[in-house]
Amino acid sequence: MSQHLYQFCPRCAHLLEDRLLAGKSRRSCPSCGFLHFPDPKVAVVGLIEAERQILLVRRAVEPGCGLWALPGGYMDADELPAAALQREVAEEAGMAVAVGELLDIFPMVNHGGASLGIVLAFHGWPIEPSSVPVAADDADAAEWFHAETLPSTLAFASTQRLLTRWCDQQKSSLLARRQAATPH
Ligand SMILES: [Zn+2]
Known part of the structure; x- marks a missing residue:
């Protein structure tokens, strides 16, 4: 995991996990459903x-x-x-x-x-x-x-x-x- 990616959910502070979505790995929260889409x-x-x-x-x-x-x-x-x-x-x-x-x-x-x-x-x-x-x-x-x-x-x-x-x-x-x- 690269350093700039979130480790904890910015909404609920639960530990994030990687989830494959449309062929791309996204940081996601199993507790509240937050998905991190890094923007340019x-x-x-x-x-x-x-x-x-x-x-x-x-x-x-x-x-x-x-x-x-x-x-x-x-x-x-x-x-x-x-x-x-x-x-x-x-x-x-x-x-x-x-x-x-x-x-x-x-x-x-x-x-x-x-x-x-x-x-x-x-x-x-x-x-x-x-x-x-x-x-x-x-x-x-x-x-x-x-x-x-x-x-x-x-x-x-x-x-x-x-x-x-x-x-x-x-x-x-x-x-x-x-x-x-x-x-x-
Ligand atoms: Zn969360």
Whole structure:
């Protein structure tokens, strides 16, 4: 039995046992009938963009302590993803943001590679265009970065992947603008 599984019933404190249900072993309570279905954790991150810059926060907690990452965090049980992202960006960067399209869904894994859940990545932008980020909570710094000035080491593979894609988009839109400005 893996360590994270319940040993005692969270409802009645009776010793749990394994029960095979639809081909899967579930922790179950022979006394009150409780069945434990482990749920995936859901986290949200934001690619918050303004004036060709992207908002990053430096993490003050593990995992990735001291490294830059996209603002974000775990979704609460009573929240929808956009509201969770707005709360996290307000907490970590002191900024009110609007949340746009879903950009990607990543698997969330621990250092051992075990699946913990999923990460939803959204596009977003500050409600006040000239917002200055103020770090707090899980972040000890929050700053705007241009594609050319991004930190070389980032906290998570998902952050790296989203930012690489964003940088590629920046380069191609810059190229398109240059071509449009060139007289024919
Ligand atoms: Zn029970």
